[in-house]
Amino acid sequence: MHLYVVPVIFVLAGLVFYTVLGGADFGAGIWQLIAPRGESGDRIRQHAHESMAPVWEANHVWLIFVLTVTWTAYPTAFGSIASTLSVPLFIAGIGIILRGAAYALRAGASTAGEARRIDTGFAISSVLTPFALGTCIGAIASRRVPVGNAAGHLISSWTGPTSILIGVIAVLSAAYLAAVYMAADAVRHDDAELVGAFRTRALIAGALAGAAAIAGLAVIHAEAKPLYHGLTTGGGLVALIVSVAAGMAAIGLVWFRRFEPARYVAALTVAAVVAGWGLAQQPVLLPHLTIAQAAAPYDTLVAVVVAVLAGGVILFPSLALLFRLFLTGHLAQSAPAAEPHPPHPGGSLPRGARPSVARLALAAFLAGLILVVFMDVEWGQLIGVACLIACVILGFLAVDPPALASGEEP
Amino acid sequence: MGLLPGVVVSLAPTHQHYLLEARQMQALSFTVHIPLVCFGIAFPAMVVYLEWLHHRTGQPVYRQIAQRWSKVMVALFAVGVITGTILSFEMGLLWPNFTATFGSVFGLGFAIEGFSFFTEAIFLGIYIYGWNRLSPRAHLLSGIPVIIAGFLGSMTVISVNAWMNHPSGFRLHDGHAIDVNPLQALFGNPYLWPELIHMYIAGYIVTGFLVAAAYALGRVRSGRWGRYERTALAIPLTIAAIASPVQVVLGDWISREVAQTQPIKLAAMEGLYKTTRGAPEHILGWYTDDQVKYGIAIPKLLSLLAYHNPNAVVKGLDTVPPKDRPPVNITRISFQTMVGIGTLMALLGVFFLGFRWRRRRLPDSPWFYRAVIAAGPLSVVALVAGWVTTEVGRQPWVVYDVMRTSQAVTNVPDLPIGYGTLAAVYLGVALAVLWLLRRLARAPMDTPPEAGPGTPRPGDADTGPAQAGAA
Numbered sequence: 003m004h005l006y007v008v009p010v011i012f013v014l015a016g017l018v019f020y021t022v023l024g025g026a027d028f029g030a031g032i033w034q035l036i037a038p039r040g041e042s043g044d045r046i047r048q049h050a051h052e053s054m055a056p057v058w059e060a061n062h063v064w065l066i067f068v069l070t071v072t073w074t075a076y077p078t079a080f081g082s083i084a085s086t087l088s089v090p091l092f093i094a095g096i097g098i099i100l101r102g103a104a105y106a107l108r109a110g111a112s113t114a115g116e117a118r119r120i121d122t123g124f125a126i127s128s129v130l131t132p133f134a135l136g137t138c139i140g141a142i143a144s145r146r147v148p149v150g151n152a153a154g155h156l157i158s159s160w161t162g163p164t165s166i167l168i169g170v171i172a173v174l175s176a177a178y179l180a181a182v183y184m185a186a187d188a189v190r191h192d193d194a195e196l197v198g199a200f201r202t203r204a205l206i207a208g209a210l211a212g213a214a215a216i217a218g219l220a221v222i223h224a225e226a227k228p229l230y231h232g233l234t235t236g237g238g239l240v241a242l243i244v245s246v247a248a249g250m251a252a253i254g255l256v257w258f259r260r261f262e263p264a265r266y267v268a269a270l271t272v273a274a275v276v277a278g279w280g281l282a283q284q285p286v287l288l289p290h291l292t293i294a295q296a297a298a299p300y301d302t303l304v305a306v307v308v309a310v311l312a313g314g315v316i317l318f319p320s321l322a323l324l325f326r327l328f329l330t331g332h333l334a335q336s337a338p339a340a341e342p343h344p345p346h347p348g349g350s351l352p353r354g355a356r357p358s359v360a361r362l363a364l365a366a367f368l369a370g371l372i373l374v375v376f377m378d379v380e381w382g383q384l385i386g387v388a389c390l391i392a393c394v395i396l397g398f399l400a401v402d403p404p405a406l407a408s409g410e411e412p
Numbered sequence: 413m414g415l416l417p418g419v420v421v422s423l424a425p426t427h428q429h430y431l432l433e434a435r436q437m438q439a440l441s442f443t444v445h446i447p448l449v450c451f452g453i454a455f456p457a458m459v460v461y462l463e464w465l466h467h468r469t470g471q472p473v474y475r476q477i478a479q480r481w482s483k484v485m486v487a488l489f490a491v492g493v494i495t496g497t498i499l500s501f502e503m504g505l506l507w508p509n510f511t512a513t514f515g516s517v518f519g520l521g522f523a524i525e526g527f528s529f530f531t532e533a534i535f536l537g538i539y540i541y542g543w544n545r546l547s548p549r550a551h552l553l554s555g556i557p558v559i560i561a562g563f564l565g566s567m568t569v570i571s572v573n574a575w576m577n578h579p580s581g582f583r584l585h586d587g588h589a590i591d592v593n594p595l596q597a598l599f600g601n602p603y604l605w606p607e608l609i610h611m612y613i614a615g616y617i618v619t620g621f622l623v624a625a626a627y628a629l630g631r632v633r634s635g636r637w638g639r640y641e642r643t644a645l646a647i648p649l650t651i652a653a654i655a656s657p658v659q660v661v662l663g664d665w666i667s668r669e670v671a672q673t674q675p676i677k678l679a680a681m682e683g684l685y686k687t688t689r690g691a692p693e694h695i696l697g698w699y700t701d702d703q704v705k706y707g708i709a710i711p712k713l714l715s716l717l718a719y720h721n722p723n724a725v726v727k728g729l730d731t732v733p734p735k736d737r738p739p740v741n742i743t744r745i746s747f748q749t750m751v752g753i754g755t756l757m758a759l760l761g762v763f764f765l766g767f768r769w770r771r772r773r774l775p776d777s778p779w780f781y782r783a784v785i786a787a788g789p790l791s792v793v794a795l796v797a798g799w800v801t802t803e804v805g806r807q808p809w810v811v812y813d814v815m816r817t818s819q820a821v822t823n824v825p826d827l828p829i830g831y832g833t834l835a836a837v838y839l840g841v842a843l844a845v846l847w848l849l850r851r852l853a854r855a856p857m858d859t860p861p862e863a864g865p866g867t868p869r870p871g872d873a874d875t876g877p878a879q880a881g882a883a
Contacts, residue, residue, distance in 0.1 A: 055541070056537045056538075056540070056541040057537060059489065059490065059493050059533035059536065059537060060530060060533040060534045060537055062493060062497070062533070063526060063529050063530045063533055065497070066496075066497065066500055066526045066529060067523075067526045067527075067530070069500050069501075069503075069504075070500070070519060070522040070523040070525070070526045071523055071526075073503060073504065073511045073515040073519045073522070074515055074516065074519025074520050074522070074523050074594075075516075075519075076515075077511055077512045077513065077514070077515025077516050077519065078512045080504055080508075080511055080512065080515060081504060081508035081509060081511050081512025081513075081515070082508070082512070083504070084501075084503070084504020084505055084508050084511070085504065085505070085508035085822045085823065085824060088504075088505045088822065088824045088830075091501055091504070091505060092501070092505060092830055092833075094501075095497065095498050095501045095505075096833065096834075096837055098494055098497050098498075099494045099495075099497075099498065099837055099838075099841060100837075101494075102490050102491065102493055102494030102497075103490075103491065103494065103840075103841050103844055105490050106486075106487040106488075106490035106491050106844075106845070106848060107487075107844055107847075107848055109483055109486070109487050109848065109851075109852065110487075110847065110848040110851035110852060112851070112855070151508050151509055151512075151822060151823045152508070152822055152823035152824045153823075156824060156825075298515065298516030298519075298592070299516055299589070299590060299591075299592040301592055301593055301594065302516040302517070302519070302520065302592050302594050305520050305594045305595060306519075306520060306523055309520060309523055309524050309527070310523070313524070313526075313527030313530070316527065316531060317527060317530050317531070317534075320530070320531060320534045320535065320557075321530075321534060323534070323538065324534045324537055324538055327538060327541075327542060327545060327546075328537070328541060360769065363654075367657070367658065370658070370661060371661050374661050374662070374664065374665045375661065375664055375665075376720070378720070380602060383665060384605065386665075387605070387609055387662070387665070390658045390661060390662065391609075393654070393658060394613075394616075394651070394654050394655055394658055397650075397654040397765070398650055398651060398654060401650045401653075401654070401765065401768055403643070403646035403647045403649070403650040404465055404474070404643060404646070404647070406642075406646050406650075406768060406772075406773065406774060407639065407642035407643040407645070407646040407647075407774070408639060408642075408643070409772075409773060
């Protein structure tokens with residue numbers, strides 16, 4: 003395998019993670035949007051919020067990952083895609099603003115009514131964003147994005163049948179993934195009513211997504227012949243078969259209330275679809291631009307691959323920790339609550355100003371000042387900067403704001 | 413870079429009528445995002461410090477402040493996430509030629525930033541939602557990666573901006589970057605360190621003064637001045653008070669780096685048209701007809717500041733053709749705004765530190781607290797003015813002396829539609845955030861805040877009377 007292919011694999015893997023994790027976040031918004039009024043609707047909205055709030059930011063970063071790896075490793079392709087598809091990308095961006103704002107504002111809602119207005123007021127973004135991003139994938143897959151600065155048509159490049167189809171599938175699968183996910187979450191909370199509600203929703207959305215995907219093959223056959231050919235031969239065909247089988251298995255698992263495995267199988271479905279797309283389209287990235295031609299110089303590719311692998315070593319254990327904490331409730335039940343924290347006996351703060359530390363801080367400031375201002379060599383300046391940073395820390399210790407604040411009565 | 417300007421384009425030549433609107437849209441997006449970055453840099457450290465104080469002393473007031481601040485922190489982080497996402501979209505939506513031509517050079521910085529962003533988001537989630545799910549020690553430790561990621565994130569993003577100001581690590585051939593060495597370009601750049609540390613310290617100053625301003629406002633307006641409020645004011649104010657004078661020294665450092673690597677930016681910052689030996693420094697005034705009018709001139713000061721020699725030659729705008737000169741008044745007024753506010757904040761900081769040294773308590777004068785209230789928003793003005801100075805002062809280049817902003821811009825027509833939409837959406841977000849902050853500030857405490865020092869607060873079951881006495 004060539005080095006220039008590796009970042010494509012990262013990008014596609016990032017897309018899978020974003021679809022599965024970020025998609026569930028938007029899906030939660032969709033269920034909030036169409037939840038019935040009244041108490042049962044409030045419960046659905048609340049559950050959707052609570053399931054997603056701790057993880058949505060981390061889920062969201064997958065999109066940033068996809069963007070940054072693409073523009074580093076395939077800059078020409080990125081510039082071409084982003085400029086031609088600026089309309090749907092802008093719509094997706096506005097949708098992301100609204101979605102994030104809803105999470106932030108939720109913290110200020112003091113009544114169920116306010117929470118409902120925030121959830122539904124912003125939830126339209128949950129439909130807009132996956133749809134718009136889906137149309138972008140469709141535009142690339144149907145070869146409507148030429149190389150160049152906004153060289154493709156600003157509207158028709160992403161409103162072709164394949165784009166609309168993938169946009170719709172993106173919305174439906176987001177809704178499906180979210181319903182499966184929240185059903186699993188409701189099982190954890192022993193809430194039979196919510197389990198039932200989300201199971202029904204998952205089955206409906208899953209059936210619709212599957213139907214759209216199968217009907218979509220006809221659309222792709224009509225509009226994007228090369229893609230269809232790639233999907234029905236060789237590795238593309240294998241991926242297609244895996245995705246169909248996994249999709250049906252996932253719906254079956256939901257039917258039998260096995261929500262936890264259903265999530266992984268659903269993720270496999272998405273992964274197979276994305277892999278199939280990659281296999282069907284390679285070696286072409288954009289019309290008249292192969293992956294090899296689009297790739298950044300060798301040193302950059304090495305740097306990206308090393309950075310992603312090294313980042314992954316930190317990322318995946320951290321993600322596992324986050325999900326273990328909030329999604330399985332494992333630690334929530336076994337760990338002691340923080341509240342009965344034994345205070346250190348007599349653990350008051352050292353009182354009073356500390357003249358020696360203050361003098362040290364002042365000395366560090368003067369040393370930093372002289373070194374930074376009057377040393378014209380770089381190492382001298384860097385030592386000076388280190389002195390200044392030491393001054394900030396020492397100065398803070400010398401001022402001792404907690405003691406300063408404790409000593410005074412209103 | 414040895415190449416004629418004008419040929420550096422990977423995609424196609426651009427014909428954008430709305431270049432100014434594109435730049436304004438980018439500036440708007442930065443202006444919204446940058447204050448939130450400050451909170452990302454400094455707030456986690458303050459919250460973790462308070463939690464550590466709680467661990468150390470067992471006094472509930474610290475935990476109470478930490479928990480309330482962490483609610484604000486997560487809300488601001490959420491808004492920072494979305495405004496940051498818009499910035500990364502705009503790399504392609506507004507400047508596709510810039511990214512297409514140089515993504516292979518600078519992109520790595522953002523790719524690494526993506527991972528630090530991941531770490532920040534993951535551990536912030538753990539920290540915020542883990543107050544009652546983790547052991548106290550594990551919870552405190554989970555805040556540490558957030559602080560480190562805040563630094564790494566700023567470092568990688570600033571490394572890209574430093575590269576745009578002082579590009580290296582590649583050669584150009586037919587409009588394509590070749591011989592690319594991304595690590596050299598991003599981290600082997602002498603301009604990185606001054607810019608990074610200047611911004612990082614600014615993060616602490618802005619967060620410190622803004623948070624302190626909120627409690628100063630409470631004191632001046634409604635006399636809320638219990639132990640809780642005093643502590644919540646003293647900690648951020650102390651940080652800002654020490655960091656502000658330090659920032660003056662760092663500012664001197666970075667401006668001398670600018671003098672060396674970007675002489676035309678310096679000339680615009682100072683309104684210096686003619687290359688001058690023993691150049692004067694002008695304070696205030698307006699640049700017109702190739703000179704600063706109505707300003708106060710201090711002879712030879714600019715040469716002295718920039719090169720430590722009163723008779724040094726300072727390059728003027730006349731060293732480059734008019735089409736290579738940045739807009740002078742915007743650059744210069746922004747620079748003077750930053751320096752002016754920075755000086756005032758440093759004086760306020762020195763006053764506070766001197767008062768603490770001599771009287772060993774917090775000042776009483778309402779005028780001091782009014783000054784702190786003013787310092788909050790003014791610090792944001794200084795922050796934005798500083799960014800305007802460096803970004804507008806780099807014009808007409810997006811990559812200094814290599815690629816023009818007009819070559820980088822998208823060919824998409826009707827940019828003003830997007831600009832107007834984004835402006836409206838951001839206005840709504842700003843109003844919503846104000847609403848949210850007021851809501852969070854007014855939300856009832858778990859316990860009454862006026863319960864004086866040492867009184868155990870319900871909800872903090874960990875404090876017995878014995879520990880309360882220690883307060």
